[in-house]
Amino acid sequence: MIKALTISLALAFPAGAFELALPVACDLGKTCYIQQYADHDPSAEADDFTCGSLSYDGHDGTDFALPTRAAMAAGVDVLAASAGTVLGTRDGVADFAAFPAGQDCGNGVLIDHGDGWQTQYCHMKQGSVRVSSGQAVAEGQVLGQIGQSGNAAFPHLHLSVRHNADKIDPFAPQTPLGSPRIGCGATGSELWRDALPYQPGGMLAVGISPAVPDYAAIKAGLASPDLPATAPALVVWGFMFGLQAGDAVLFRLTGPAGDVLTERSVIEKPQAQAFRAVGRKLKAAIWPEGRYQGAVILQRRGVELGRQSIEISVGE
Structure with a gap:
């Protein structure tokens, strides 16, 4: 029964149907790093796509983090991971401060890419958002800067990916988040155009x-x-x-x-x-x-x- 359920929940995206570029203007593994990945454990426990520990219960995105607030103050751009149309934005939420109810994302941008795909960019620096609703954006276009607004304990960009109603981990998109997982580690079907290295700590x-x-x-x-x-x-x-x-x-x-x-x-x-x-x-x-x-x-x-x-x- 479990095996049949797992197969029925598997998603099949044709190669190249939707691809993501790196959404931050930094050198991954040197000037920035991935602090948390999406949680693939449907129970109250948590693990990342490798069955490792870089996640927490219910985490639905990828956290591209800066090592210090000084790096955030210097300014690191957030980039559109794919071309699309801006569906909504929020700015004006203070960094390093208590956030209003319902504004866990803090300052952010939501982009529609067509064919059911959306990306959301959260915790951006107050006053940095450069795009507006209805605007067409190109891949790599600057959306704002990494910040620490909303429910954020450290400076980072929280990137979440959705396909229709499903939350998707771009490192392992074969099953929606919250569904029974299929194995551990990348399968070659990840959505990143260029493979991003996994650093466990x-x-x-x-x-x-x-x-x-x-x-x-x-x-x-x-x-x-x-x-x-x-x-x-x-x-x-x-x-x-x-x-x-x-x-x-x-x-x-x-x-x-x-x-x-x-x-x-x-x-x-x-x-x-x-x-x-x-x-x-x-x-x-x-x-x-x-x-x-x-x-x-x-x-x-x-x-x-x-x-x-x-x-x-x-x-x-």
């Missing part, structure tokens, strides 16, 4: 500071300026996403006199985003003056998911 930022930093400051885009030789401590921190219990975070800090620290931390519970920090207190009158290099590596079952490094000057 990784590094967002790294820094060196004189104390354990505030998490809000890291998410805002904390800089790592040069430090005086009398800094009370040297702390290496890493900001990460897609964490699972058992993931290992490796820290290393070296300076003119060699290794300052080498430590390993283990993640205890799943977290969409988190930071970890380790450091050494100043025990002499001053730190050896010169260049200091910090590095943070995220590993899962011995496989490296990402690494970032930074270099600052101390006392020079």
